Amino acid sequence: MSNVQIMTGNQAAAIGAKLSSVQVIAAYPITPQSQLAEILSQYIEGGELKAEYVRVEGEHSALTVCISASTVGARVFTATSANGLLYMHEQLHWAAGSRLPIVMCCVNRGVGAPWTIFNDQQDSISQRDTGWIQIYCRNNQEILDTIIQAYRIAEEVYAPVMVCYDGFVLSHTMMPVDIPDSEKVREFIPPYQAHTILSPEDPRTLNAVLFPWRRANSEGVLCDGYMEMRYKLQAALERSPAVIQETSRHFAEVFGRDHGGLSWGYRTEDAELFMTGMGSIASEAMQAADMLRDEGIKAGVVGIRVFRPFPAKALKEAFRGAKGIVIFEKGISYGYEGALCSDLKAAFYGSENQAPVHNYIAGLGGRDVKARELADAARASWLEMQTGIIEKPTTWLNCYTG
Amino acid sequence: MYEVIWHGRGGQGVVVAAQMLAEAAYLQEFKGVTSAPTFGPERRGAPLTASTRIAQEPIRIFSQIEEADIAVVLDESLFKVVDIFSRLRKNGLLLINTQTPLEKWDEGGEYRIAVVDAAGIALKHHLSKEGAPVVNTPMLGAFARASGLVSLENIEKALNHKLSKEQGARNFATVKAAYEETRVREKKD
Numbered sequence: 020m021s022n023v024q025i026m027t028g029n030q031a032a033a034i035g036a037k038l039s040s041v042q043v044i045a046a047y048p049i050t051p052q053s054q055l056a057e058i059l060s061q062y063i064e065g066g067e068l069k070a071e072y073v074r075v076e077g078e079h080s081a082l083t084v085c086i087s088a089s090t091v092g093a094r095v096f097t098a099t100s101a102n103g104l105l106y107m108h109e110q111l112h113w114a115a116g117s118r119l120p121i122v123m124c125c126v127n128r129g130v131g132a133p134w135t136i137f138n139d140q141q142d143s144i145s146q147r148d149t150g151w152i153q154i155y156c157r158n159n160q161e162i163l164d165t166i167i168q169a170y171r172i173a174e175e176v177y178a179p180v181m182v183c184y185d186g187f188v189l190s191h192t193m194m195p196v197d198i199p200d201s202e203k204v205r206e207f208i209p210p211y212q213a214h215t216i217l218s219p220e221d222p223r224t225l226n227a228v229l230f231p232w233r234r235a236n237s238e239g240v241l242c243d244g245y246m247e248m249r250y251k252l253q254a255a256l257e258r259s260p261a262v263i264q265e266t267s268r269h270f271a272e273v274f275g276r277d278h279g280g281l282s283w284g285y286r287t288e289d290a291e292l293f294m295t296g297m298g299s300i301a302s303e304a305m306q307a308a309d310m311l312r313d314e315g316i317k318a319g320v321v322g323i324r325v326f327r328p329f330p331a332k333a334l335k336e337a338f339r340g341a342k343g344i345v346i347f348e349k350g351i352s353y354g355y356e357g358a359l360c361s362d363l364k365a366a367f368y369g370s371e372n373q374a375p376v377h378n379y380i381a382g383l384g385g386r387d388v389k390a391r392e393l394a395d396a397a398r399a400s401w402l403e404m405q406t407g408i409i410e411k412p413t414t415w416l417n418c419y420t421g
Numbered sequence: 422m423y424e425v426i427w428h429g430r431g432g433q434g435v436v437v438a439a440q441m442l443a444e445a446a447y448l449q450e451f452k453g454v455t456s457a458p459t460f461g462p463e464r465r466g467a468p469l470t471a472s473t474r475i476a477q478e479p480i481r482i483f484s485q486i487e488e489a490d491i492a493v494v495l496d497e498s499l500f501k502v503v504d505i506f507s508r509l510r511k512n513g514l515l516l517i518n519t520q521t522p523l524e525k526w527d528e529g530g531e532y533r534i535a536v537v538d539a540a541g542i543a544l545k546h547h548l549s550k551e552g553a554p555v556v557n558t559p560m561l562g563a564f565a566r567a568s569g570l571v572s573l574e575n576i577e578k579a580l581n582h583k584l585s586k587e588q589g590a591r592n593f594a595t596v597k598a599a600y601e602e603t604r605v606r607e608k609k610d
Contacts, residue, residue, distance in 0.1 A: 025440065025443050025444050025447055025448070025454065025456070136461060136462075137460060137461065138460075158479075158481075185483075187460035187461070188460075188483045190459040191454045191457060191458060191460060192455055192456070192483055193440055193443055193444075193454075193455060193457070194454065194455045194478075194480065195447055195452075214607050299483050302481045302482070302483065303481065303482050303483065303484060304482045306481055306482050385460060385461075387484050387485045388532060389482075389484040389485075390484065390485065418438060420544065
């Protein structure tokens with residue numbers, strides 16, 4: 020029995036959080052996330068969701084509330100965008116370092132200055148190194164399903180998960196979404212077991228200052244130092260691709276939808292020219308691949324869902340057979356190139372895949388990117404690759420300066 | 422795939438009309454439907470658009486529509502301020518809320534044209550909001566008539582999904598009236 024409704028990405032995200040039976044929500048409204056925060060507070064006020072909504076004066080506090088509630092064993096949710104996410108930056112590190120399974124939505128928006136309320140992915144890309152798992156969604160169904168998956172992943176590896184989706188492009192666009200059965204979701208996500216319960220009966224100090232070396236505690240037990248604890252965070256993230264894939268597989272079994280685990284492919288079986296990206300731009304690239312196929316270019320798409328942990332091993336497999344790779348990114352590591360481009364090239368280091376890689380920066384600050392334009396860029400790169408242009412400077416698509 | 426652009430002014434309900442059409446089209450067994458507002462801030466009275474895509478297969482593109490197959494104009498004063506034709510495919514359908522009869526519209530024969538007095542219908546059925554006639558719902562009836570893409574029955578279902586029973590019935594009366602009063606002219610060959 021399917022229960023399809025036509026809804027925005029923000030509505031889908033709110034339903035995802037509700038079905039995941041979150042217990043504490045703290046969020047501060049910011050465009051284009053606002054509708055998500057509003058719907059969740061309606062659910063709670065209307066009694067549809069038995070959770071506490073903590074009103075806060077800013078995003079730093081929103082995440083701090085989530086950290087505190089998660090520490091005492093509550094399943095928590097928050098959401099933000101752009102400068103709101105940047106304001107959380109300190110607490111992003113804290114949440115990951117504390118190994119708390121917090122799930123948040125980043126409704127991707129460009130960051131100021133200059134001000135923009137429109138979509139790109141610079142906000143979450145620039146939080147790459149905070150220790151959060153990042154998953155990028157390509158449509159509203161995937162948003163809802165990924166939030167449910169995110170709790171299972173986060174609570175298994177004890178790492179926070181950021182579910183990213185493009186502001187306005189998905190957050191404000193309505194499309195059919197099948198709402199999963201709430202009982203099945205409850206079965207899919209086992210109850211949250213905190214790794215350390217903080218309670219008045221068992222007082223502890225958490226995350227106190229650690230000195231450079233390991234030290235014995237008051238009972239004489241040698242405890243982890245800072246480096247050991249940080250290594251364990253890294254080890255957990257390195258282990259998480261297997262958990263993400265298994266969660267995706269199990270989700271497909273229960274709910275009949277497979278969004279691809281770490282990445283997904285479209286017409287890649289015999290492809291020579293691979294286009295890639297994260298989020299809605301990768302979805303748009305599927306149409307571009309069809310256009311190029313009609314012209315006789317064997318094009319395909321790899322959509323990258325998980326950016327951290329970077330699934331280097333799986334991607335080496337996903338790009339097998341590539342004779343050229345074109346990357347479209349809605350963000351950049353200023354002063355160098357797209358962050359995805361750097362990571363992907365590094366993944367191929369020493370492997371047999373030495374296909375030329377061209378990098379396009381596209382759609383910053385909401386600039387529209389059409390399938391036709393992706394096809395034009397990929398075709399141009401493909402022709403250049405045939406004439407031996409292996410490396411070329413990062414190209415800014417649809418940009419009228421310089 | 423059919424691409425529809427709704428032209429109106431802030432407050433006329435183009436966003437809701439685009440949504441209702443997406444819902445009705447989904448009920449009509451189109452597997453792919455999307456509806457989107459103009460991204461960004463909106464102002465009451467200012468020209469704005471919303472869009473609907475309708476397709477047999479799930480929709481994978483979310484970029485803005487370049488050239489629509491169908492343009493629906495809720496306010497004919499927009500012809501003076503917005504270049505509606507620049508975003509309408511040749512041979513496309515132009516659907517206008519107007520009192521001007523069909524014979525007086527001449528767009529060089531490059532489009533199918535359909536007209537209906539949606540404001541008049543809304544007034545006749547006492548359907549108004551904040552003193553202005555509600556034109557978005559009757560235009561859905563005109564859309565059904567001129568495009569043939571969605572049935573009245575599915576528009577009614579979509580309305581009832583969104584509105585109370587009484588409001589749904591009142592709105593649907595204007596949909597039906599607009600369906601009957603819409604006049605269509607095929608493009609000249």
